[in-house]
Amino acid sequence: MYVRDGRRLRPAVSVFAVLLLVLCLAPESFAQRSIDLTLERAVELAMDNSYRVRQLQLGIDQTRRQLRAERAGLRSRAYLDLSMPEIDVISEPKWDSQQQRDVIVRENTRRWLMNLTISQPVVLFGYPTNGYLSLNNRVYRYSQIGAEQDDIRFYNRYYIEYEQPLFQPNELRNDIEEAELNLSDAELNFQGDVANLVDDIADDYYNLFEVSYERIIRKTLVENLRQALAATQELAQEDPSRQIDLDQIQVELANAQEQVNQSESRFRMASSQIKQRLRLDPADAITIEPSLEIAPIEVDVDEAIELGRTLQPRLRRLEITRRERELEVESVRGNGGFEASLAVSYGRESNDPRFSDMFVEPSNSYSVGLQARVPIWDWGQRRERIQASEIRLRQMDLSIEEAELDIETSIRNGVENLSEYQSRALSMRENLERARTVSEQSLQRYREAAISASDLLQNFRRGMDTAENFLDAFLGYRQAILSLQQDTYYDFERGMPILDLFTLDGIGSE
Numbered sequence: 001m002y003v004r005d006g007r008r009l010r011p012a013v014s015v016f017a018v019l020l021l022v023l024c025l026a027p028e029s030f031a032q033r034s035i036d037l038t039l040e041r042a043v044e045l046a047m048d049n050s051y052r053v054r055q056l057q058l059g060i061d062q063t064r065r066q067l068r069a070e071r072a073g074l075r076s077r078a079y080l081d082l083s084m085p086e087i088d089v090i091s092e093p094k095w096d097s098q099q100q101r102d103v104i105v106r107e108n109t110r111r112w113l114m115n116l117t118i119s120q121p122v123v124l125f126g127y128p129t130n131g132y133l134s135l136n137n138r139v140y141r142y143s144q145i146g147a148e149q150d151d152i153r154f155y156n157r158y159y160i161e162y163e164q165p166l167f168q169p170n171e172l173r174n175d176i177e178e179a180e181l182n183l184s185d186a187e188l189n190f191q192g193d194v195a196n197l198v199d200d201i202a203d204d205y206y207n208l209f210e211v212s213y214e215r216i217i218r219k220t221l222v223e224n225l226r227q228a229l230a231a232t233q234e235l236a237q238e239d240p241s242r243q244i245d246l247d248q249i250q251v252e253l254a255n256a257q258e259q260v261n262q263s264e265s266r267f268r269m270a271s272s273q274i275k276q277r278l279r280l281d282p283a284d285a286i287t288i289e290p291s292l293e294i295a296p297i298e299v300d301v302d303e304a305i306e307l308g309r310t311l312q313p314r315l316r317r318l319e320i321t322r323r324e325r326e327l328e329v330e331s332v333r334g335n336g337g338f339e340a341s342l343a344v345s346y347g348r349e350s351n352d353p354r355f356s357d358m359f360v361e362p363s364n365s366y367s368v369g370l371q372a373r374v375p376i377w378d379w380g381q382r383r384e385r386i387q388a389s390e391i392r393l394r395q396m397d398l399s400i401e402e403a404e405l406d407i408e409t410s411i412r413n414g415v416e417n418l419s420e421y422q423s424r425a426l427s428m429r430e431n432l433e434r435a436r437t438v439s440e441q442s443l444q445r446y447r448e449a450a451i452s453a454s455d456l457l458q459n460f461r462r463g464m465d466t467a468e469n470f471l472d473a474f475l476g477y478r479q480a481i482l483s484l485q486q487d488t489y490y491d492f493e494r495g496m497p498i499l500d501l502f503t504l505d506g507i508g509s510e
Helices: 010-024 039-049 051-072 171-238 240-278 301-311 313-334 381-447 453-488
Strands: 034-036 077-096 101-124 127-144 151-166 285-287 339-352 363-373
Touching: 034 039, 039 171, 039 240, 051 171, 127 171, 151 363, 171 240, 171 313, 171 381, 171 453, 240 285, 240 453, 301 381, 301 453, 313 381, 381 453
Parallel strands: 034 285
Antiparallel strands: 077 101, 101 127, 127 151, 151 339, 339 363
């Protein structure tokens, strides 16, 4: 037990100091964050914490690396083929021209092979030709194991070779283009998901915005009623018949205060919902300052339609799909049709029983080969496949045409809705100013006993209804802006594409 003297109080002071130090050094996670939430801040938090965005960023990185891998195919590569060793001890039937019959021949051979190749795709003026030019060196040791004496030969050939497929799809170019299309499609998927994320977050944000502003409306009514109550108390002291006005206003004040409490409860629920959406700590405190500012926007319909066709991922993704089906048609036409392949080589070769003499006096060697495959009859199989792929291509043309009409119709409706809601919001803003003036004047006139309490309360309710109507018009105006942004992927308030407003690590030029 401690007593109040200088010596016995020191342990208590020390314990208090330690506790204070622990609280000061407590982890930041125990401290409650206060987040002043705006729509831009909400979207930023959602982008940072969204698993979907992270997955799409990884998908873009994956397709980008696949594109790099395909483009790396345009460069030289070297590889070494080895057979160390290749042993054949087998008996096979072979035709003996002298005996005019098949004979069983037993083979007993050993071969050690090395083939070094440096291959380079042929690219003319930046266009892959699907042909390959290669430098080759082939060396092997070949031995036949005989009954009396082994036969050993060493062989060496170094040569240059050119191979060129003819009348066939350019697989090298098509693979690169398909990888580029896949990357573009992944980036467009990312853009579409970001826009959808912005739209979803905007719904939750403006839900919280609405609840917050309704709370302000209710508090404003409570403040007006308190002033009216104070004025009624003064009037009731001079005129006892005013006592019924006092009771009436107290009832209205109690009801208004209850509406404030309900608004507080709805705000907590909306805050909890948006914190869950943004993956925030439940202990975080969200504050919002609802501002109902309106900056009139003039949108040209034709310009908006052109922006929608240019920026909206839907149409561009359809164009990508159409190009992929064009490549499919090209591949189907090349499969089963006339094919040819040219192969030309030239080099030097030598062979000798001794390895050291293998490089002495090599002789010229060359080869020329032209192979062709001519289809004669396949019961119309190739023709039907080509027509089926062409029908798929025409289906894509119809889908693109339909998408263009949908985009145009949606944007025209969006511009019209924006104009209508903007006019309504501007009109209701002026009406709200008039309602506030009427409420202030009514309160003053009530203090002067010029109007009844019923008239005063009616004007207060009319002012609250006007504020709520203005809020509805403003939210419709904001929703019209967001809908037009969703259709055009363009922010007409800032005059820039909506994706430029955010830092998207997954999107970038290759």
